[in-house]
């Protein structure tokens with residue numbers, strides 16, 4: 399099984415947990431809570447789409463994920479670290495959290511764009527492009543939550 403796909407699924411799951419944690423402790427603004435929940439739900443959809451792609455994957459898939467492998471590995475570490483920070487520091491300032499998530503979603507967008515190119519089957523390419531639009535929507539939603 400392609401390590402890169404497994405790690406992508408893990409990243410989506412971790413990002414969902416970050417958003418879920420933020421939703422649970424959002425006390426200042428009920429609207430923000432709704433946005434965090436929506437973001438978390440969509441990350442769980444992304445993970446499901448990737449799981450499905452993983453099941454569809456057979457040896458027939460020609461793939462060269464050389465470029466993305468390192469990027470995905472680094473992003474996984476970064477996502478884990480941020481989840482830990484969010485869990486351990488409940489008093490992180492709102493805008494700082496939002497900006498960090500914008501940076502993380504942007505990094506994910508780049509990886510998904512590379513993977514859309516590197517996977518040689520149309521269905522997987524399509525799936526990664528649609529993940530890319532998902533990331534783009536998330537960045538727009540997050541930008542709407544910036545207070546400054």
Ligand SMILES: [Fe+2]
Pocket residue numbers: 410413440441444529532533
């Ligand atoms: Fe996602």
